[in-house]
Structures are given as structure tokens and as C-alpha cells.
Amino acid sequence: MSAPIKVVVHGALGKVGREVVSAACQDPGLEPVGAVDARASADALPLPVGTGSIPLSRDLEAILKKTSPGVIVDFTVAEASLEMIRVAAKHKVNLVIGTTGFSPQNLEEIDRLARENGVGAVLASNFALGAVMMIHLARIAARYFDNVEIIELHHDQKLDAPSGTAVSTARAIAEVRGRAFVYPRVQKETVAGARGAEMQGVALHSVRLPGLMAHQEVVFGTSGQTLTIRHDTINRECYMPGVVTAVKKVVELKGLTVGLDRLLGLE
Numbered sequence: 001m002s003a004p005i006k007v008v009v010h011g012a013l014g015k016v017g018r019e020v021v022s023a024a025c026q027d028p029g030l031e032p033v034g035a036v037d038a039r040a041s042a043d044a045l046p047l048p049v050g051t052g053s054i055p056l057s058r059d060l061e062a063i064l065k066k067t068s069p070g071v072i073v074d075f076t077v078a079e080a081s082l083e084m085i086r087v088a089a090k091h092k093v094n095l096v097i098g099t100t101g102f103s104p105q106n107l108e109e110i111d112r113l114a115r116e117n118g119v120g121a122v123l124a125s126n127f128a129l130g131a132v133m134m135i136h137l138a139r140i141a142a143r144y145f146d147n148v149e150i151i152e153l154h155h156d157q158k159l160d161a162p163s164g165t166a167v168s169t170a171r172a173i174a175e176v177r178g179r180a181f182v183y184p185r186v187q188k189e190t191v192a193g194a195r196g197a198e199m200q201g202v203a204l205h206s207v208r209l210p211g212l213m214a215h216q217e218v219v220f221g222t223s224g225q226t227l228t229i230r231h232d233t234i235n236r237e238c239y240m241p242g243v244v245t246a247v248k249k250v251v252e253l254k255g256l257t258v259g260l261d262r263l264l265g266l267e
């Protein structure tokens with residue numbers, strides 16, 4: 001059996017970063033070796049399973065020199081992530097990036113940095129495997145239905161609407177169809193917004209409630225039938241199978257891969 005992949009977690013004290021540290025402890029193919037976070041106030045991070053601790057610092061370069069990781073996993077904010085990528089790529093560390101909010105120019109830079117330094121980078125805006133499957137299945141169904149509505153449901157603290165996943169889904173299914181879906185307009189909308197937002201004929205509805213995490217239904221309709229594809233997450237562990245898969249695959253890649261589809265054999 002080959003040696004476990006050494007992993008540094010950037011944003012290790014964040015909500016998702018903590019889950020990544022935990023997942024890296026649980027998978028025998030991965031070994032957490034270091035943690036970086038702007039909020040670090042100690043020099044060691046205790047591991048959740050009680051098997052010791054790993055070095056923790058605000059200083060990325062110091063952690064990279066100390067631990068020589070194969071992969072760095074990043075869940076922070078876009079500016080911090082870009083700074084990290086510029087440094088880590090020079091250290092020939094492969095990159096798994098979950099942070100959202102990059103511009104197309106940022107993606108070009110990440111690809112260039114990865115290629116110039118001979119490393120792989122995987123960036124996905126949703127690491128939940130079920131969400132990847134939902135979009136894949138919706139793309140298959142999109143060819144056979146003229147009408148579709150997306151209902152995304154999230155916790156009440158979510159800042160934006162509609163969700164990035166809902167927008168990605170609408171774009172993906174409209175691309176397959178090649179033209180706008182049929183968006184039935186009502187003659188009179190007695191309460192403004194009742195028919196939701198519209199993107200390329202896809203109606204988008206956003207539900208915000210305490211008690212929810214992240215959920216989405218893609219509902220297709222045609223004569224006498226509907227088809228609903230639904231994905232539910234119940235906690236942030238949902239991202240970990242996707243993150244672990246990306247860590248194991250990224251070491252074989254060069255340059256930037258966006259999304260998990262190719263890694264999962266879906267394209």
C-alpha cells in the first residue's frame with residue numbers, strides 16, 4: 001500500500017475546515033500534517049480522534065516548509081485562497097479548493113500557476129457528491145422536458161438567493177437544451193414574486209427557514225407527469241466524500257480541473 005497523502009488544511013478552524021481535518025484523520029489514504037488559519041492562537045491543533053495534534057499557524061509558508069504536504073485543502077475566502085495558491089504552487093503542493101467567489105480571471109491565474117509549477121488543482125463550488133449527481137441527472141432529463149422549476153431550500157442565515165447551486169443547475173440544463181425552457185406566465189401575479197425568478201425559462205424559488213441546511217428540488221413537467229430530482233444535506237460532513245476523492249485524484253493531475261464531474265467519470 002502506498003504512503004498516505006500528507007494534507008495541510010487552510011482555513012482549518014472554519015466550519016468546513018474542521019470537517020476536513022476530521023475526514024483526513026478518518027481516511028487511511030490521507031494523513032493530516034498541518035493546519036493554517038488566520039484565527040490561529042496556538043501552535044498546535046488537537047486532532048478530533050485524540051491521536052495527538054498537528055502544527056497550527058497563521059504562517060502558511062512556515063507550515064509548508066515544516067510539513068512538506070502533497071495536497072493543501074482550502075476552505076477560506078477568495079482573497080485568502082488566492083494568496084495561498086500563489087505560495088503553495090511555488091512549493092509544488094497540489095491544491096483542492098472549496099472556497100467560492102472566484103472571478104474567471106482568478107481561475108485563469110490558478111490554472112497558469114498550477115501548470116507552471118507542475119501541480120494539479122481541483123476547484124469545486126459544491127463538493128457534495130449528491131449535488132453533483134443531481135445536476136448530472138437533471139442534464140440527462142433536460143432533453144426530454146419543456147418545463148422545469150428549481151426550488152432551493154436553505155437555512156435562514158444564508159446571505160444570497162438564489163443559491164449558487166441553483167444558478168449552476170439552471171445554466172447546466174439550459175445548455176443541454178440549447179434554448180430557453182417554457183416559463184408559463186400568469187395573467188395576474190397578485191403577490192409580486194409569486195412565480196419566482198426566471199433564468200432561461202427556468203423558474204427559481206428560494207425558501208429560507210431555520211431548521212434547514214441545504215436542499216434542492218429540480219422539478220420537470222410534461223403531459224400527465226412530473227419528474228423530481230431532490231438532494232438533501234443534513235450537515236457539513238456531506239462535502240467530505242467529495243473532498244477526499246479530490247485529494248486522492250489531484251495528485252495525478254496537472255493544471256486546474258473545475259468541478260468533480262471528470263473525477264467521478266461523469267463526462
Ligand SMILES: NC(=O)c1ccc[n+]([C@@H]2O[C@H](COP(=O)([O-])OP(=O)(O)OC[C@H]3O[C@@H](n4cnc5c(N)ncnc54)[C@H](O)[C@@H]3O)[C@@H](O)[C@H]2O)c1
Pocket residue numbers: 010011012013014015016017036037038039075076077078080097098099100101124125126127128239
Ligand atoms: N465547495 C463547497 O462545497 C463548499 C461548501 C461549503 C462552504 N464553501 C465555501 O468554503 C468557504 C469557507 O466556508 P466556512 O463555512 O467554513 O467559513 P468559515 O468562516 O467558518 O471558515 C473560514 C475560515 O477561513 C479562515 N481564514 C480567513 N482568511 C484567512 C487567511 N487569510 N488565511 C488563513 N485562514 C483564513 C477563517 O479564520 C475561518 O476559520 C466559503 O468560501 C464557502 O463559500 C464551499
